[in-house]
Amino acid sequence: MDTTSFNTDSFRDLTFDLLSGIANDPTKLDEFIDAYLIKLHERNDSDHLRKYTRDIYEKILTLQTVHTNPGFQLKDTFHEKIVVAYFWTFSNIHSSHMMPKLIGIDKRYSNAGVTVIGIHSPKYEHEKHKANIRHAIEEQSLPFNVINDNGLQVWKHVGCQIWPTVLIFGPDALPLFIFEGENHVQHTEIFLQPILNHYKSSVRASPSSSSIIKTSSEDIVANITTPKPAKFTYPSHLCVTANGQLCISFAGSNQLIFCEIDGKVIELVGNGHPGMADGEIQQVEFDSPHGLVEYNSCIYIADTNNHAIRVFDPNSRRVLTLIGTGRLGSDKIGGLKRSQQPIASPWDLCITESPFDHKTVLLISMAGQHQIWAYAFEETQWWNNVILQKNACLAIIGSGEEGNRNDSEPMSATLAAPRGICNGIMNGQPVLFIADSNSSSIRVVTLQNGNVTNLIGGDTDPKNLSAFGDLDGSGFNAKLQHPLGVAFHYSSSQLYITDTFNNKLKRVDMKTLACSSYFVTDIDTKKQRGELNSSKFNEPQGLTIFDHFMFIADKNNSHIKRIDLDHGTVIRCRFDLSETLNEERSFGSKQAYLAILLPDTFQLRDGNTGTWTIEDQDGFKICDGELTRYMSDQMLLDYIPRDKQVAHLKYELVICEDDKCTMMNGEAQPVNETDSIIEFVIKIDQPESNTN
Numbered sequence: 001m002d003t004t005s006f007n008t009d010s011f012r013d014l015t016f017d018l019l020s021g022i023a024n025d026p027t028k029l030d031e032f033i034d035a036y037l038i039k040l041h042e043r044n045d046s047d048h049l050r051k052y053t054r055d056i057y058e059k060i061l062t063l064q065t066v067h068t069n070p071g072f073q074l075k076d077t078f079h080e081k082i083v084v085a086y087f088w089t090f091s092n093i094h095s096s097h098m099m100p101k102l103i104g105i106d107k108r109y110s111n112a113g114v115t116v117i118g119i120h121s122p123k124y125e126h127e128k129h130k131a132n133i134r135h136a137i138e139e140q141s142l143p144f145n146v147i148n149d150n151g152l153q154v155w156k157h158v159g160c161q162i163w164p165t166v167l168i169f170g171p172d173a174l175p176l177f178i179f180e181g182e183n184h185v186q187h188t189e190i191f192l193q194p195i196l197n198h199y200k201s202s203v204r205a206s207p208s209s210s211s212i213i214k215t216s217s218e219d220i221v222a223n224i225t226t227p228k229p230a231k232f233t234y235p236s237h238l239c240v241t242a243n244g245q246l247c248i249s250f251a252g253s254n255q256l257i258f259c260e261i262d263g264k265v266i267e268l269v270g271n272g273h274p275g276m277a278d279g280e281i282q283q284v285e286f287d288s289p290h291g292l293v294e295y296n297s298c299i300y301i302a303d304t305n306n307h308a309i310r311v312f313d314p315n316s317r318r319v320l321t322l323i324g325t326g327r328l329g330s331d332k333i334g335g336l337k338r339s340q341q342p343i344a345s346p347w348d349l350c351i352t353e354s355p356f357d358h359k360t361v362l363l364i365s366m367a368g369q370h371q372i373w374a375y376a377f378e379e380t381q382w383w384n385n386v387i388l389q390k391n392a393c394l395a396i397i398g399s400g401e402e403g404n405r406n407d408s409e410p411m412s413a414t415l416a417a418p419r420g421i422c423n424g425i426m427n428g429q430p431v432l433f434i435a436d437s438n439s440s441s442i443r444v445v446t447l448q449n450g451n452v453t454n455l456i457g458g459d460t461d462p463k464n465l466s467a468f469g470d471l472d473g474s475g476f477n478a479k480l481q482h483p484l485g486v487a488f489h490y491s492s493s494q495l496y497i498t499d500t501f502n503n504k505l506k507r508v509d510m511k512t513l514a515c516s517s518y519f520v521t522d523i524d525t526k527k528q529r530g531e532l533n534s535s536k537f538n539e540p541q542g543l544t545i546f547d548h549f550m551f552i553a554d555k556n557n558s559h560i561k562r563i564d565l566d567h568g569t570v571i572r573c574r575f576d577l578s579e580t581l582n583e584e585r586s587f588g589s590k591q592a593y594l595a596i597l598l599p600d601t602f603q604l605r606d607g608n609t610g611t612w613t614i615e616d617q618d619g620f621k622i623c624d625g626e627l628t629r630y631m632s633d634q635m636l637l638d639y640i641p642r643d644k645q646v647a648h649l650k651y652e653l654v655i656c657e658d659d660k661c662t663m664m665n666g667e668a669q670p671v672n673e674t675d676s677i678i679e680f681v682i683k684i685d686q687p688e689s690n691t692n
Helices: 008-024 026-041 046-061 074-078 093-112 130-140 153-158 188-198 217-221
Strands: 064-067 082-088 114-120 145-148 165-169 175-180 235-240 245-250 255-260 265-269 289-295 298-303 308-313 318-323 334-337 346-353 360-366 371-376 392-397 418-426 429-436 441-446 452-457 485-489 494-499 504-509 514-518 540-546 549-554 559-564 569-573 589-597 610-616 621-627 635-641 646-657 660-668 670-673 677-683
Touching: 008 026, 008 175, 026 188, 046 074, 046 153, 046 175, 064 130, 074 114, 074 145, 082 093, 082 153, 082 188, 093 114, 093 188, 130 145, 165 188, 175 188, 235 549, 235 559, 245 289, 245 549, 255 289, 255 298, 289 346, 289 360, 289 540, 298 346, 298 360, 308 346, 360 392, 360 418, 371 418, 429 485, 429 494, 485 540, 485 549, 494 540, 589 646, 610 635, 621 635, 646 670, 646 677, 660 677
Parallel strands: 082 114, 114 145, 235 289, 235 540, 346 418, 418 485, 589 677
Antiparallel strands: 064 145, 082 165, 165 175, 235 245, 245 255, 255 265, 289 298, 298 308, 308 318, 334 392, 346 360, 360 371, 371 392, 418 429, 429 441, 441 452, 485 494, 494 504, 504 514, 540 549, 549 559, 559 569, 589 635, 610 621, 610 646, 646 660, 670 677
């Protein structure tokens, strides 16, 4: 080896040699790692190794910090700490698979001198923006610090080749290990304890705690002392039941809402904590639930981060696990029954019929395995004379390799993190439409024989997964950016698509096969709290059609929207929780209401009317928001945890009489407070004369 320089290829060679030795004799893991670290320190080119690390650190310090813990200084991370640099991007399913492991490392080792830095290295244009990364951080509740490598400066400097990638550096700035790809990154944690043992005299633990490493999930759970407030964030998918009720999955708050079409909530399903507990709806746990479908009066749920399919029975008000072990699976064939079968990141669900015996099967878009799987409710004949055994779950489309290859043999085709899936009609034949997210395309599967073809987007090169954009058109000339949802409207023969990273809706006319952007008109008259135009979307995901209405989960806005397909209009759906968030089901929160009373000749300014902030007795913010229009009656501001001691509401308002406007500010004390509500009133008698 050339000892005058050290680069990432040299780094790869060192790590590969170590991993090869461990693979040959796993029982000597600690011995191999210790010998490796000693040999690393004895190298005569250690200055070159440290320069390699310092150059990476200097690049990192030039980047924008997106998320940081209080009091954290990035430059302090590189002194007397073991640094785990995690290269990831929020669209990548393999990065998502490894995120729980990195969160676990941060929770168990951060007080022992290990620092995790998430280096967000985007694939898509949409992923470069700080606000979008922050949404991903909040949705996944990431505890570690994240920086934005939006120009891929560090990614290219290191020479990264795949998401995710982990680099580990010692407290003496020596590069220790590089792990590339999901299969290697998943083993990161087993290397940390030997590293800590080796560096025990030179690693500086966090001053706020001892160096005790928490090694069990019970240690983490024990630190949770209060339940989450009832705040529903990051809606993902929806389905409408046979009797016209709506079910919505909230990936951010790990819950389902089961409600009437008019918004009256019937049930809240889940306690809001990430987990996999079955049972009564108040105790059940999910971890990033997504796709939903109804069958036999039950709701089937793609519980993505639990790698499981769950079932909610509204009659018994219970949830059970149907498929999956709760652990990330690697099987690309399947065939086991129910909870014996491991699966990987199920994303969406679809009920369809066998084209041969018309028996019902549950289809699962398995984003983590780049495949479509089927679950048979009874013994069913399928393509290629395959018999699906009762209660068995197995792959039916996709080889498991990530790609964009079309093929008449369904198991020879390749998919790229398939997400949305739905039934439809094309050329008079029943088909499946698949939102193939990482190839930015919509794929079509003929139900009669499993033939896989392209509808729009993507590229003729099956290995090119970077053919994304925002172009109307047909076939490969049309471009999408990471689509996540599809829904077919039978009466108009239109396929609707959530073009997620373009923040748009699109539709394909099955008569012409042309794709066009679909724009709607906002007719929502009930906006509150600074809501934007309802026709504007921010990462729309799931969608479902009921009669001539289409419901959409507008994820980053945390809104559900309803489009009238006959008129091209949109409103935001609002939920009546009054009979659900009662004393038994409040999940520890109370509703905050505000009324504004003005003289008859005055009104609040249209548009940006003002802001409000609710503070506690020490002046710390509990929640805040914006006002956009005057409401003569009470408006719901937010949900406040019951354990918060509310002191007052601060406000700034712009009040107008004809063309003369005045900015006013002040404080309002609660006029009424119970265990379930807190009410404020702002009463303006006569504005002062200063204008703007």
